[in-house]
Amino acid sequence: MERTMDSQLDELKRLILVMGGHVERALNEATNALMARNVESFALVHDIEKKINEGHIAVDNACLSVLAKQGPVAKDLRLILSIVKINTDLERMGDQCVNIAYTGKDYCGRKPLQHLDDINKMSNVVRVMVKESLDCFVRGDVDLAKKILMMDDEVDGLKNKVFKDQLNHMKTASTDVEASLDLILVARNLERLGDHATNIAEDVIFAFTGKDVRHGGKYT
Numbered sequence: 639m640e641r642t643m644d645s646q647l648d649e650l651k652r653l654i655l656v657m658g659g660h661v662e663r664a665l666n667e668a669t670n671a672l673m674a675r676n677v678e679s680f681a682l683v684h685d686i687e688k689k690i691n692e693g694h695i696a697v698d699n700a701c702l703s704v705l706a707k708q709g710p711v712a713k714d715l716r717l718i719l720s721i722v723k724i725n726t727d728l729e730r731m732g733d734q735c736v737n738i739a740y741t742g743k744d745y746c747g748r749k750p751l752q753h754l755d756d757i758n759k760m761s762n763v764v765r766v767m768v769k770e771s772l773d774c775f776v777r778g779d780v781d782l783a784k785k786i787l788m789m790d791d792e793v794d795g796l797k798n799k800v801f802k803d804q805l806n807h808m809k810t811a812s813t814d815v816e817a818s819l820d821l822i823l824v825a826r827n828l829e830r831l832g833d834h835a836t837n838i839a840e841d842v843i844f845a846f847t848g849k850d851v852r853h854g855g856k857y858t
Contacts, residue, residue, distance in 0.1 A: 643714055646704050650721050651776065653700060657693035657728050658772040660686050664735035665768060665831065669761035672742040672824065673754065683739035690732035697725040720845035724775065727834040727841075731768070734827045734834070741827070745820035749813075753803055757821060760796045760828045763789060767835035774839060778846045786839035787851070793832035800825040 664686040671679035701722050704710065710718060767789050774782040804818040811818075843851050 643704075643710060646700075647714065647717060650697065650700055650704065650718070653693065653697045654721055654724060654728070655772065655776065657690060657697065657725070658768075660690045660693065661728050661731045661735070662765070662768055662772075664690065664732055665738075665761075665765060668735045668738040668742060669758075669765070669828075672738065672745065673758060673761075675746045675750065677743055677746050680739040680743045683735050687732045687736050690729060694725055694729040697721065701725070716848060717845045720841040723841050724838050727837045731831055731834045734831045737827045738824055741820050741823045745817060745824070748817040748820070751807070751814060751817050751821065753800075753807065753818075753821065756796050756800050756803070757824055757828070760793060760800070760825060763793055763796070764828050764832045764835070767793070767832050771835040771838040771842070774842050775845075778842070780843055780846055783839035783842040787836055790832050790836045793829055797825045797829040 664683050667679055667682045667686065671677070671683075701718055704718060767786055770782055771786055773779065774786065801822055804822050808815050808818045840851050843849055
């Protein structure tokens with residue numbers, strides 16, 4: 639016989655997946671619009687963020703309801719607490735997508751630079767991280783979560799390269815300073831999106847193993 643708790647946990651997972659789908663779409667719209675210099679598409683990111691914010695409130699309320707009414711045991715409690723944290727990370731991811739949309743719109747109003755390869759690589763890696771962080775949550779796939787943690791280093795390396803390249807470019811092309819700063823801001827927001835995906839992976843490990851791998855903690 640299925641526990642009432644099981645059906646409620648399934649509903650929490652469903653709500654998180656819906657919210658995660660909105661985040662994936664917002665990230666895709668923001669980065670695709672930047673690469674294509676399609677200013678009109680940035681407006682879609684703002685529309686999607688409204689749905690993310692609505693989902694944020696819905697998940698928090700649903701989690702509070704389960705905690706108040708069901709008295710979950712340790713394993714269930716770990717999952718619910720992880721869902722609360724994942725919910726927060728997804729909402730912040732939506733904010734980062736909006737930041738990219740704002741900055742991207744500014745960038746598209748300037749003379750284009752020839753330095754978008756690393757931004758494109760970053761966006762592709764981060765998209766994979768976001769998708770797989772949600773996949774590992776749904777499946778309880780701890781091995782996939784560990785792979786996501788390792789991908790964060792690649793994103794950090796690309797962000798550092800964008801920063802270095804743009805700073806060097808600004809030294810020789812003063813007219814491109816604003817455009818270079820735009821790309822630095824985009825890279826910073828992509829890095830933060832990767833950080834949030836990493837947080838989700840860490841929460842998955844905690845939810846399904848009880849091990850806390852934050853701040854250098856080891857999973858064995």
